Amino acid sequence: MGDGMRYDASHLEALEGLEAVRRRPGMYVGSTTARGLHHMVLGVFEHAVNESMAGRVLAVEVTLLEDGGVRIADDGAGVPFGSPGDDGGPDLEERLTCFWVWRGSIDRNKVWVWSGGIELAVVNALSTRTSAEVCRDGVRWVQEYARGTALAPPAAVGTTERTGTALTFHPDPTIFETVDCSFGYLAERFRELVFLYPGLDVTLTDERPAGAPAVQRFRCPGGLRDLVASLTATRSLSGPVDVIAFGAEAPSAAGLVDVALSWSAMEGRQVLGYANGRATLHGGTHEEGFLAGLAGAVTAHARACGALSAMAPAIGPEAVGAGLTAVVSVKLDDPEFQGSTRTRLGGEHVRDAVEEVVGAAVLAWLEEHPELAARLLERWTD
Numbered sequence: 001m002g003d004g005m006r007y008d009a010s011h012l013e014a015l016e017g018l019e020a021v022r023r024r025p026g027m028y029v030g031s032t033t034a035r036g037l038h039h040m041v042l043g044v045f046e047h048a049v050n051e052s053m054a055g056r057v058l059a060v061e062v063t064l065l066e067d068g069g070v071r072i073a074d075d076g077a078g079v080p081f082g083s084p085g086d087d088g089g090p091d092l093e094e095r096l097t098c099f100w101v102w103r104g105s106i107d108r109n110k111v112w113v114w115s116g117g118i119e120l121a122v123v124n125a126l127s128t129r130t131s132a133e134v135c136r137d138g139v140r141w142v143q144e145y146a147r148g149t150a151l152a153p154p155a156a157v158g159t160t161e162r163t164g165t166a167l168t169f170h171p172d173p174t175i176f177e178t179v180d181c182s183f184g185y186l187a188e189r190f191r192e193l194v195f196l197y198p199g200l201d202v203t204l205t206d207e208r209p210a211g212a213p214a215v216q217r218f219r220c221p222g223g224l225r226d227l228v229a230s231l232t233a234t235r236s237l238s239g240p241v242d243v244i245a246f247g248a249e250a251p252s253a254a255g256l257v258d259v260a261l262s263w264s265a266m267e268g269r270q271v272l273g274y275a276n277g278r279a280t281l282h283g284g285t286h287e288e289g290f291l292a293g294l295a296g297a298v299t300a301h302a303r304a305c306g307a308l309s310a311m312a313p314a315i316g317p318e319a320v321g322a323g324l325t326a327v328v329s330v331k332l333d334d335p336e337f338q339g340s341t342r343t344r345l346g347g348e349h350v351r352d353a354v355e356e357v358v359g360a361a362v363l364a365w366l367e368e369h370p371e372l373a374a375r376l377l378e379r380w381t382d
Helices: 019-023 034-053 092-097 120-125 183-196 224-231 285-304 348-368 370-381
Strands: 059-064 070-074 127-136 139-146 155-159 164-171 201-206 214-219 244-250 255-263 270-275 324-332
Touching: 019 120, 034 059, 034 070, 034 120, 034 164, 034 183, 059 183, 092 120, 092 127, 092 139, 120 127, 120 164, 183 201, 183 214, 183 224, 224 244, 224 255, 224 324, 244 348, 255 285, 255 348, 270 285, 285 324, 285 348, 285 370, 324 348, 348 370
Parallel strands: 059 201, 270 324
Antiparallel strands: 059 070, 070 164, 127 139, 127 164, 139 155, 201 214, 244 255, 255 324
16 A cells, blocks of 8 residues: 555544434435335334333324324333333433343243334434433323434423323434335335234324325234235135134244245245344245245145155145245344345244244144145145
């Protein structure tokens, strides 16, 4: 390196607090376009889902405000200011001002873990102002922020009978190319998410249009079964084939596996994968484990009933995938995503766990439904 190209510590600039987020926003939200804007909204929503699932009721309200802000409120227990949360994690002010990783134990009967795609501190830093509101123990607490910095300590502003946490943030127009959220895009995403979280109640309100606000409510108690049924509603396989739906805890993967699938007359296959509520657009080990477990179960059943000889090759994923529509959702304590976009799931232990869960459940279904299984075996053994 020539004298004119020397590089040493004097060229480095130390950025304190959330200044680095504002200086390089794309590193934290992926983009300063509408994609990054919606990533912020969905990131806060994921945190609200987690808090709501840990509380008494399962509702989240998302409001696109007339002044360009976004308000996301849950009805959980309320994340306290100034003391650890109910899960032992950091308090709300810490979550809004610091980067943190929660490594405590998780009760999956109460908490549905978010993907960790964006931290609340990032949203706070990239907003001109943020208002945090907590209703807890009969008291309503509020704290205001400007560009990630608290303007004053949390203050008790009244009494309340409600519980929950609400964040209202105004994305910074000097950072984002647009701060105009798409009602349609968010509606599609919430419609998808309620299938993954049965019992979750989401209301999306748009107060920006003149006249009455636009309101949509999303809820799907049937979960993945209803999603697969809706995807296959217009197809048939010379008679109905049930939607197979099941879920199980997978200790070896430290998580839960939920699956729904069905076969129809279509030629291709459609397998949708999700990890902690986030679509894995580039697949991953959970989808690989699903297909391996499915093929293994079909092969075992075919040999047990004599439709496939012991010496014949196993029925592979390509064969059982013909006409298949399936959704594979895993909720993991510590997911291993690959790539900066977090759209592919890693972890060989996840693959093995999903294969085991799927293999056992599908084999049991085939044995319990011999007539339907025989119709399907005709396709796979031709």
